[in-house]
Amino acid sequence: MPIAVLLMMLAGLAAACGKAAPALPEVTRYPRPLSTASPELYLESNCSDEYYFRACAPQSPLGQLGCRQVFRSPESLGGLTPSIPMLVCRAEPAEGETLPQDAYLVNQGCSEAFYLRYVIWQDGNYRLIQNIADLQAVFAPIETTEEAISYAAAATGYTSFFGHQPQPGLRYFANRLEETHAVETPQGYRVNLVDERFCGCGPHTVYGVEVAVTRDGEVSAGTPRPLYQDPALDDACFN
Numbered sequence: 319m320p321i322a323v324l325l326m327m328l329a330g331l332a333a334a335c336g337k338a339a340p341a342l343p344e345v346t347r348y349p350r351p352l353s354t355a356s357p358e359l360y361l362e363s364n365c366s367d368e369y370y371f372r373a374c375a376p377q378s379p380l381g382q383l384g385c386r387q388v389f390r391s392p393e394s395l396g397g398l399t400p401s402i403p404m405l406v407c408r409a410e411p412a413e414g415e416t417l418p419q420d421a422y423l424v425n426q427g428c429s430e431a432f433y434l435r436y437v438i439w440q441d442g443n444y445r446l447i448q449n450i451a452d453l454q455a456v457f458a459p460i461e462t463t464e465e466a467i468s469y470a471a472a473a474t475g476y477t478s479f480f481g482h483q484p485q486p487g488l489r490y491f492a493n494r495l496e497e498t499h500a501v502e503t504p505q506g507y508r509v510n511l512v513d514e515r516f517c518g519c520g521p522h523t524v525y526g527v528e529v530a531v532t533r534d535g536e537v538s539a540g541t542p543r544p545l546y547q548d549p550a551l552d553d554a555c556f557n
Contacts, residue, residue: 342484343492348499350480351396351464359403359439360390371408380437383446386410388437394471394478394498394511397464398457403439407446408432420449424475428517429557434475450537458535463500466507470500470529473537476511479526489521489547506532513542519555521547 363380365372371389374381380388385407395404410433411417422433436447438456447453450473460466471478478498484490500507509529516522525542 340490341493342486343490343495345482345484346494346496348480348497351393351467351478359405360388363388363405379444380405380407383407383437383444384409384435384448385437391436392471392477395468397462397466397468398472399462399465400457402456405437407435407437409435409448420451422448423450423453423473426475426515428515436472450535454535459533460506460531460535461533463502463507466500466531467498467509467511469535470507470509470531470537471511473531473535474511474527474529474539475515476513476527476529476539479510479512487549489549491523491544491546492526495526495545500531503530506530512545516551516554516556520552521549522551522554522556523547 364378365374371387373387374385387408389406391404417433422435424434426432438445460469480497500509511527513525513527523544524546526545527542528540530538
């Protein structure tokens, strides 16, 4: 083998061995909203305790509102105004039926529908929030960045993004990650949230989604952009 070729091969090998690991993304931090979760409302819901939710019998007050299960409200809804005790309600139609789009806010299911609504406690009674018009009636107008974040999350089912620590084992598609925050616009606000719903088989991607919220409570989501994947889930399948 010619000496020149050998030297070139050795130089290439040395460069490969000394190649630096991919740089981890920088994360821009923002204040987290406060939670309005209501343990009392959750525990006093007259629904039986399960692993991470409460199951509601059809004859129970929440069952009569169409809630098969109720969940604690997530931290991302903490900025809603007025501050009202709230539960997440899973509705389940009769077998073989689907709910019309104005009968739920979010479908978080994959092969099986997982219809989500909300229930608030107001004036001594449960009140069902089953679509965007109901959400507007209770929480619009949207007048602060904190309200905009929580309203966008409630309307879309996307989640807030806080506390992520970049890890060498993850597969990143962005050089910079921004925690959830809202930017005021002439029409209202722009909010960045993430879509962490995994369906089908891997690889599974966490997406960033920009959501526009008008002051009167109309919501529209932009095109999701990939943020990162966890290679440990590449072989995982979710139904």
